[in-house]
Amino acid sequence: xxxxxxxxxxxxxxxxxxxxxxxxxxxxxxxxxSKYTDLNLSSATIRNEMSDLEDLGYIVQxxxxxxxxxxxxxxxxxxxxxxxxxxKEVADMQEWMIEKTEKMESLLKNVAKTLANxxxxxxxxxxxxxxxxxxxxxxxxxxxxxxxxxxxVMDGNIVKNKIITVDKPLDNETMxxxxxxxxxxxxxxxxDEINLALITKLKEQAGIHDEIIAQVLDxxxxxxxxxxxxxxxxxxxxxxxxxxxxxDSKKASELLTTFEEKxxxxxxxxDSTDGNENTGIQVYIGDESPISTMKDCSIVTxxxxxxxxxxxxxxxxxxxxxxxxxxxxxxxxxxxxxxKLLKQEADRKNxxxx
Amino acid sequence: xxxxxxxxxxxxxxxxxxxxxxxxxxxxxxxxxSKYTDLNLSSATIRNEMSDLEDLGYIVQxxxxxxxxxxxxxxxxxxxxxxxxxxKEVADMQEWMIEKTEKMESLLKNVAKTLANxxxxxxxxxxxxxxxxxxxxxxxxxxxxxxxxxxxVMDGNIVKNKIITVDKPLDNETMxxxxxxxxxxxxxxxxDEINLALITKLKEQAGIHDEIIAQVLDxxxxxxxxxxxxxxxxxxxxxxxxxxxxxDSKKASELLTTFEEKxxxxxxxxDSTDGNENTGIQVYIGDESPISTMKDCSIVTxxxxxxxxxxxxxxxxxxxxxxxxxxxxxxxxxxxxxxKLLKQEADRKNxxxx
DNA sequence: AATTAGCACTCCATTCTAGTGAGTGCTAAC
DNA sequence: GTTAGCACTCACTAGAATGGAGTGCTAATT
Numbered sequence: 001x002x003x004x005x006x007x008x009x010x011x012x013x014x015x016x017x018x019x020x021x022x023x024x025x026x027x028x029x030x031x032x033x034s035k036y037t038d039l040n041l042s043s044a045t046i047r048n049e050m051s052d053l054e055d056l057g058y059i060v061q062x063x064x065x066x067x068x069x070x071x072x073x074x075x076x077x078x079x080x081x082x083x084x085x086x087x088k089e090v091a092d093m094q095e096w097m098i099e100k101t102e103k104m105e106s107l108l109k110n111v112a113k114t115l116a117n118x119x120x121x122x123x124x125x126x127x128x129x130x131x132x133x134x135x136x137x138x139x140x141x142x143x144x145x146x147x148x149x150x151x152x153v154m155d156g157n158i159v160k161n162k163i164i165t166v167d168k169p170l171d172n173e174t175m176x177x178x179x180x181x182x183x184x185x186x187x188x189x190x191x192d193e194i195n196l197a198l199i200t201k202l203k204e205q206a207g208i209h210d211e212i213i214a215q216v217l218d219x220x221x222x223x224x225x226x227x228x229x230x231x232x233x234x235x236x237x238x239x240x241x242x243x244x245x246x247x248d249s250k251k252a253s254e255l256l257t258t259f260e261e262k263x264x265x266x267x268x269x270x271d272s273t274d275g276n277e278n279t280g281i282q283v284y285i286g287d288e289s290p291i292s293t294m295k296d297c298s299i300v301t302x303x304x305x306x307x308x309x310x311x312x313x314x315x316x317x318x319x320x321x322x323x324x325x326x327x328x329x330x331x332x333x334x335x336x337x338x339x340k341l342l343k344q345e346a347d348r349k350n351x352x353x354x
Numbered sequence: 355x356x357x358x359x360x361x362x363x364x365x366x367x368x369x370x371x372x373x374x375x376x377x378x379x380x381x382x383x384x385x386x387x388s389k390y391t392d393l394n395l396s397s398a399t400i401r402n403e404m405s406d407l408e409d410l411g412y413i414v415q416x417x418x419x420x421x422x423x424x425x426x427x428x429x430x431x432x433x434x435x436x437x438x439x440x441x442k443e444v445a446d447m448q449e450w451m452i453e454k455t456e457k458m459e460s461l462l463k464n465v466a467k468t469l470a471n472x473x474x475x476x477x478x479x480x481x482x483x484x485x486x487x488x489x490x491x492x493x494x495x496x497x498x499x500x501x502x503x504x505x506x507v508m509d510g511n512i513v514k515n516k517i518i519t520v521d522k523p524l525d526n527e528t529m530x531x532x533x534x535x536x537x538x539x540x541x542x543x544x545x546d547e548i549n550l551a552l553i554t555k556l557k558e559q560a561g562i563h564d565e566i567i568a569q570v571l572d573x574x575x576x577x578x579x580x581x582x583x584x585x586x587x588x589x590x591x592x593x594x595x596x597x598x599x600x601x602d603s604k605k606a607s608e609l610l611t612t613f614e615e616k617x618x619x620x621x622x623x624x625d626s627t628d629g630n631e632n633t634g635i636q637v638y639i640g641d642e643s644p645i646s647t648m649k650d651c652s653i654v655t656x657x658x659x660x661x662x663x664x665x666x667x668x669x670x671x672x673x674x675x676x677x678x679x680x681x682x683x684x685x686x687x688x689x690x691x692x693x694k695l696l697k698q699e700a701d702r703k704n705x706x707x708x
Numbered sequence: 709a710a711t712t713a714g715c716a717c718t719c720c721a722t723t724c725t726a727g728t729g730a731g732t733g734c735t736a737a738c
Numbered sequence: 739g740t741t742a743g744c745a746c747t748c749a750c751t752a753g754a755a756t757g758g759a760g761t762g763c764t765a766a767t768t
Contacts, residue, residue: 027759027760029759029760029761030760030761031759031760041711041712042711042712042713043712043760044711044712044713044714044762045710045711045712047760047761047762048710048711048762050761051761051762061760061761062720063718063719063720064717064718064719064760064761064762065717065718065719065720065759065760065761065762066719066720066759066760066761067759067760067761136497136498137495137497137498137503139493139495139503139505141491141493141505143490143491143507144490144491147511149491149493149505149507149513151493151495151503151505151515153497153503153517157497157501157517159503159515159517161505161513161515163507163511163513235614236614237610237614238607238610238611238614241603241606241607247603247607248603249595249601249602249603249606252595252603252606253592253595253601256591256592256610257592260589260590260591260592381730381731383730383731383732384731384732385730385731395740395741396740396741396742397731397741398733398740398741398742398743399739399740399741401731401732401733402733402739402740404732405732405733415731415732416749417747417748417749418731418732418733418746418747418748419730419731419732419746419747419748419749420730420731420732420748420749421730421731421732709768710767710768711766711767711768712765712766712767712768713764713765713766713767714763714764714765714766715762715763715764715765716761716762716763716764717760717761717762717763718759718760718761718762719758719759719760719761720757720758720759720760721756721757721758721759722755722756722757722758723754723755723756723757724753724754724755724756725752725753725754725755726751726752726753726754727750727751727752727753728749728750728751728752729748729749729750729751730747730748730749730750731746731747731748731749732745732746732747732748733744733745733746733747734743734744734745734746735742735743735744735745736741736742736743736744737740737741737742737743738739738740738741738742
């Protein structure tokens with residue numbers, strides 16, 4: 001894994017520089033390293049090595065006669081080694097918060113909150129994309145003469161509801177019939193699988209009530225897709241004030257606005273879903289970030305699975321000098337727990353079916 | 355309305371000072387006023403008057419040899435006159451956003467967003483307190499063998515749902531029976547009215563299923579009250595960065611954290627519900643605010659009614675030198691529209707009942 | 709050939725020093 | 739009661755002086 005362009009000593013020195021900078025946030029000088037490491041080298045030697053490292057692009061000087069700070073490339077090197085070599089020691093995490101799974105929404109809110117508390121960075125969690133998720137249950141009920149409540153339950157107990165206004169009251173019998181029709185035909189399907197043929201078939205079977213079926217189906221589709229863009233929960237956004245390099249008015253404003261609007265966060269999370277390979281962990285450093293307002297940040301994301309390719313994402317946003325080890329451990333652990341938890345539920349569901 | 359301690363000229367000068375300060379945010383000096391007003395007085399005269407106004411506590415000097423800025427008392431005087439005398443010219447507001455009332459939640463989110471855009475301050479909107487609101491419809495449905503979905507619809511089409519886990523599957527007949535039982539007994543009641551006697555009665559009628567009824571009732575209560583503390587939507591919190599006096603790291607951090615946590619915002623909104631008299635508009639200036647992190651802000655709130663004492667609140671948070679006129683106009687107009695809208699719905703409901 | 713000591717140099721950050729200007733308060737004249 | 743005039747205060751700014759951390763280079767050392 002160690003690049004050939006760096007000999008062992010350079011690697012040690014680079015790591016020392018980065019570790020130190022992660023702690024202090026100040027440029028680190030040759031004398032500091034000379035003492036900090038067990039290499040027993042004088043500051044002059046370190047200076048020569050640092051000069052090489054700078055030529056190679058791993059570190060930079062904010063100005064002549066200042067110490068060095070890691071470049072994006074330096075961070076990248078550090079993180080690659082970290083993730084490749086560490087794959088143990090996943091910290092134990094509180095499980096209390098997963099007790100009540102009934103509500104997906106509050107579960108995810110809790111995940112975001114806990115993670116923000118543990119890491120002191122800003123966190124975001126996206127709900128599993130509903131589009132390729134399966135319908136579990138549909139129900140229409142007459143609330144009053146002109147209003148019909150439609151409730152849709154998806155796998156993972158994601159519940160959506162909407163009130164439809166109808167011109168004429170529906171009698172009980174029709175209601176029952178429609179419910180039967182909807183449930184027998186739709187249950188177990190994904191949104192993608194509800195195609196025109198099926199819709200036509202449903203309408204035929206509904207007879208004179210085809211108008212209503214159409215409206216209901218529209219609503220079902222709408223119900224499922226509507227807030228989908230906005231299904232992202234954030235927490236600890238104001239933690240960024242803890243890091244001076246992000247806390248100045250302009251940057252903080254941009255960052256927090258990004259968090260408030262949530263729109264562009266989705267892009268980030270979607271991007272993560274594709275990108276990462278085997279580990280499921282994705283790290284963006286500085287300019288690597290897909291969101292321009294986060295050029296001065298690092299982002300760590302993990303994708304959790306709900307089965308059948310239905311995925312959601314957890315993310316952490318902090319300064320470039322974030323505590324990558326701790327963050328990766330935390331997020332890995334959480335991802336594991338979510339995977340496990342949702343797996344359990346999927347299994348339980350299958351048991352029921354058999 | 356004009357206080358006896360201020361003669362007409364002092365009032366004019368005070369107003370001039372405040373108006374000018376609202377625009378510029380800079381301390382305003384005697385020479386500025388001397389030109390700005392049509393009083394044709396020299397700066398020296400203004401100085402004398404300003405000295406008096408300072409003695410009376412309406413304005414303060416940030417330091418000797420600076421101009422004056424309004425004190426909280428000064429703002430208060432200004433606002434009182436403003437609200438008392440202005441009761442016309444309520445700006446016309448876009449109505450498009452109220453088209454789709456089906457979902458209370460998105461309606462309120464929209465209200466917050468629109469208001470934030472119009473005023474460029476931070477806004478918050480609380481959902482009508484569900485506690486004294488009436489149940490409109492309750493429904494239990496079996497999602498699978500161990501999970502029962504309970505949906506509760508309140509007046510104003512506030513829909514809440516929750517999934518209950520049960521040990522034994524419920525057969526169709528029981529389900530129907532329970533639904534009948536719940537709806538005939540609970541519809542039209544407020545949460546407060548569901549007392550022990552009623553619960554006992556329900557349990558008796560449920561026979562061997564009293565356990566389930568208990569659990570369901572628990573859930574209904576929980577469903578209704580649970581997220582109730584958190585039912586507050588905010589928008590434009592990051593607008594505070596537009597006002598230098600709030601944008602420094604420390605203050606901004608505190609303020610935004612308050613907005614993020616939402617907990618204490620509830621106190622503010624609850625406080626407003628009681629406080630205001632006939633107009634329905636409440637203005638907190640600086641220290642008057644019930645939330646300590648907003649000591650440097652002004653807050654304008656309005657209470658909207660959903661009928662039967664069920665109330666929600668709209669609020670705007672900005673710097674003390676906020677554009678009170680515009681804010682009050684906006685919030686008044688919005689309150690009016692919400693009142694009207696919800697009134698309509700209440701009427702429609704009553705029509706249906708007759 | 710690699711390492712180190714030593715020294716001159718650079719540049720940021722801090723402190724101090726006027727200098728400037730907006731604004732006041734007071735007094736005396738109108 | 740109003741105004742002109744003047745001395746005074748105080749924040750803000752620019753510039754100069756100082757100190758210190760850190761570098762790069764060269765020559766000596768191992």
